[in-house]
Amino acid sequence: MPHLQFDLDFEVTEREANQFATELAELYAERMDADTDYAAVTVREVKAIHLGRATDEKTVVLQADIRAGRSADRKRELALAVIDAVAERFGVPESNQKVVFTEHEGRQMMGYDRVGDDWSEPS
Structure with a gap:
């Protein structure tokens, strides 16, 4: 149940x-190794992003809230x-x-129909 937030x-x-x-x-x-059914992706335009090493061109920051375990x-x-x-x-x-990346326990990620599980590598 990730939330990928692009600025x-x-x-x-x-x-x-x-x-x-x-x-x-x-x-x-x-x-x-996930499913798109529960993925949330946000694309936001912001007025300014300061990234020290960036040149005077376009800039993008991704804040990825994901389940812990990867x-x-x-x-x-x-x-x-x-x-x-x-x-x-x-x-x-x-x-x-x-x-x-910000990692969360599975139970901290919820939808209307479920509470997330913890994630582990597939066997």
Whole structure:
């Protein structure tokens, strides 16, 4: 039951945002061994993002609220895949992107029809 929150300091159309959100939910599911049914993706335009190393171009920050349990390697693989997807779709330099993970116990992530389970590597 992740929530991927993308902050962008540039404009995108509603259609672009929706396509990107769908694409990133699928990317998350593939890389993190999850299902898209419970994934939430938010794309927000903000007035300014300060990222110290960023150049004077577009900037994107992803705050990824995920269930605890995935390895550092798995999270790193997702972060790099997201950075590549953002660079390809929006032309944002890699140096102008940041991915931050916040991990939650499964029971802290809820929908109307369920309380999340803890996550563990598939056997």
